[in-house]
Amino acid sequence: MYTEKVMDHFQNPRNMGEVEDADGVGEVGNPQCGDVMRITIKVDDEERIEDVKFKTLGCGAAIATSSMVTEMAKGKTLDEAEEISKKSVADALGGLPPQKMHCSNLASDGLKKAIEDYRSRS
Amino acid sequence: MTESIFMDNAATTRTDPEVIAAMQPYGNEKFGSPATLYALGSEAKSAIDGARQNLADLIGADPREIFFTSGATESNNWAIKGVADALESRGKHIITNEAEHHSILMPCRYLEKKGWEVTYLQVDGDGLVDPEAVIKAMRDDTVLVTMVHGNHEIGTIQPIAEIGAAARARKVPFHVNSAQAVGHIPVDVDELSCDLLTVSGHKFHGPKGVGALYVRRGVRITPLLLGGGQERKRRAGTHNVPGIVGLGKAAELARNRLDKEPARLAELRDYIIDSIENNMEDIRLNGHRTKRLPNNVNFSFDGIEGESIMLSLSYPTSRDKKPIYVSTGSACVSGTLEPSHILLALGVPVELAHGSVRVSLSRENTREDADSFLSALYEVVERLRSMSPVYKRGSKKCASGSGSDGCDCEAAT
Numbered sequence: 001m002y003t004e005k006v007m008d009h010f011q012n013p014r015n016m017g018e019v020e021d022a023d024g025v026g027e028v029g030n031p032q033c034g035d036v037m038r039i040t041i042k043v044d045d046e047e048r049i050e051d052v053k054f055k056t057l058g059c060g061a062a063i064a065t066s067s068m069v070t071e072m073a074k075g076k077t078l079d080e081a082e083e084i085s086k087k088s089v090a091d092a093l094g095g096l097p098p099q100k101m102h103c104s105n106l107a108s109d110g111l112k113k114a115i116e117d118y119r120s121r122s
Numbered sequence: 123m124t125e126s127i128f129m130d131n132a133a134t135t136r137t138d139p140e141v142i143a144a145m146q147p148y149g150n151e152k153f154g155s156p157a158t159l160y161a162l163g164s165e166a167k168s169a170i171d172g173a174r175q176n177l178a179d180l181i182g183a184d185p186r187e188i189f190f191t192s193g194a195t196e197s198n199n200w201a202i203k204g205v206a207d208a209l210e211s212r213g214k215h216i217i218t219n220e221a222e223h224h225s226i227l228m229p230c231r232y233l234e235k236k237g238w239e240v241t242y243l244q245v246d247g248d249g250l251v252d253p254e255a256v257i258k259a260m261r262d263d264t265v266l267v268t269m270v271h272g273n274h275e276i277g278t279i280q281p282i283a284e285i286g287a288a289a290r291a292r293k294v295p296f297h298v299n300s301a302q303a304v305g306h307i308p309v310d311v312d313e314l315s316c317d318l319l320t321v322s323g324h325k326f327h328g329p330k331g332v333g334a335l336y337v338r339r340g341v342r343i344t345p346l347l348l349g350g351g352q353e354r355k356r357r358a359g360t361h362n363v364p365g366i367v368g369l370g371k372a373a374e375l376a377r378n379r380l381d382k383e384p385a386r387l388a389e390l391r392d393y394i395i396d397s398i399e400n401n402m403e404d405i406r407l408n409g410h411r412t413k414r415l416p417n418n419v420n421f422s423f424d425g426i427e428g429e430s431i432m433l434s435l436s437y438p439t440s441r442d443k444k445p446i447y448v449s450t451g452s453a454c455v456s457g458t459l460e461p462s463h464i465l466l467a468l469g470v471p472v473e474l475a476h477g478s479v480r481v482s483l484s485r486e487n488t489r490e491d492a493d494s495f496l497s498a499l500y501e502v503v504e505r506l507r508s509m510s511p512v513y514k515r516g517s518k519k520c521a522s523g524s525g526s527d528g529c530d531c532e533a534a535t
Contacts, residue, residue: 007437011434011437013509027511031476032473033453033476034453035427036512037511038511055510056509057425057511058427059429059452060433062427
């Protein structure tokens with residue numbers, strides 16, 4: 001049901017945890033839906049994402065998409081990172097089962113929220 | 123073949139090699155249809171008769187009361203629709219409970235659309251139906267009571283004999299979905315006072331695609347499938363001879379083990395339950411502690427989600443560990459946004475229903491398997507909780523039996 005890439009990110013998640021003294025925090029989802037993601041970012045002077053980490057409660061797809069988003073966002077400018085969409089995350093993972101596109105693919109929203117949070121602080 | 127530990131036996135079981143051996147001649151060599159009169163046909167007919175006797179012996183029935191079907195889903199559909207149709211002139215009310223399998227609930231909902239009234243009795247926090255509630259719910263126009271024997275997800279065993287006696291006192295036909303119980307615990311249709319009983323072959327090491335409906339003599343039921351005169355004109359279609367022979371063999375093998383196997387499994391089950399309760403925090407046992415199928419364990423783990431537990435167990439990170447197969451009541455595998463309706467019916471909070479794992483054992487599972495499962499489980503739950511943004515040790519969420527407000531997932535996204 002899941003691609004090898006999804007399973008790889010699920011079993012060996014990249015950037016799991018929380019960035020210390022985060023410049024932006026984004027949390028999406030709801031435990032009652034079975035998915036919650038928390039993305040924390042560190043932004044450098046040139047508005048690039050210097051560090052990004054995730055913590056996720058959820059299914060295989062939820063964890064894999066979170067891991068993938070952090071990998072895609074790292075080193076990008078905030079404007080570039082905001083362009084990361086659900087579809088581009090799913091594509092980078094070699095695709096997701098259709099029912100997972102809606103409920104478990106929230107990581108890009110989490111990232112956007114973290115960026116918004118950063119911008120609202122500055 | 124990768125060696126693995128299969129603990130999803132409530133979903134299906136491995137077909138016993140003796141069952142396959144018994145079925146084998148009926149594919150190529152003795153392929154006749156039992157409806158034909160020449161020797162090839164009568165060979166098949168006597169094989170079916172033998173299987174019918176074996177299954178009748180397993181559940182204390184007369185062979186003439188056994189009707190072979192394609193499995194439990196057909197048997198459940200047939201029992202409900204067939205009795206409702208046959209007794210329509212007497213009344214249009216059916217009693218069941220809210221924690222039933224979909225192959226019970228869906229035919230009930232279908233009949234509701236056609237003008238029948240269905241009472242879905244509530245279950246308590248352990249999944250039990252109160253026989254008194256059944257007595258209170260019965261009316262003059264009640265034509266069927268249908269109750270699961272052992273719940274497929276939480277393993278709770280209903281007080282079937284008491285419910286059966288109550289239904290009989292009111293002369294209301296009583297159907298029991300015994301798909302998870304037959305072959306696992308002793309089942310006797312007279313002791314249970316049931317009029318119809320569903321059997322599934324592949325739940326006790328028989329082949330898939332074959333089952334049976336026990337119909338007590340004198341119980342009126344309209345056929346679901348019309349056509350030829352097979353199964354005493356009650357279930358048309360050329361017999362699935364290899365499948366039926368396999369079901370008969372599985373019934374014979376199960377019966378031979380009924381004196382010892384349920385106790386062995388119950389001990390293994392209790393070992394797993396006790397180990398989890400003694401070694402883990404923020405967990406909840408779902409289903410009744412003792413009134414429980416001997417092969418069922420179902421736990422919720424706070425702060426994590428069931429599919430990721432299931433996936434982690436089935437794809438071990440190191441090569442010296444075997445994949446372990448279990449199942450979950452999480453929405454992620456149901457194809458909807460809602461987790462298991464059965465867990466919700468018990469009052470399990472939605473977030474804990476998402477984090478449920480079902481282990482269902484079979485005669486193939488050993489103490490060693492249980493230990494492998496437990497050590498893998500401890501590791502997986504610890505790892506997933508370390509990734510969870512919401513898990514807080516000792517939140518006491520698991521202690522509360524109270525329900526949740528429900529899931530508004532569209533809004534949450």
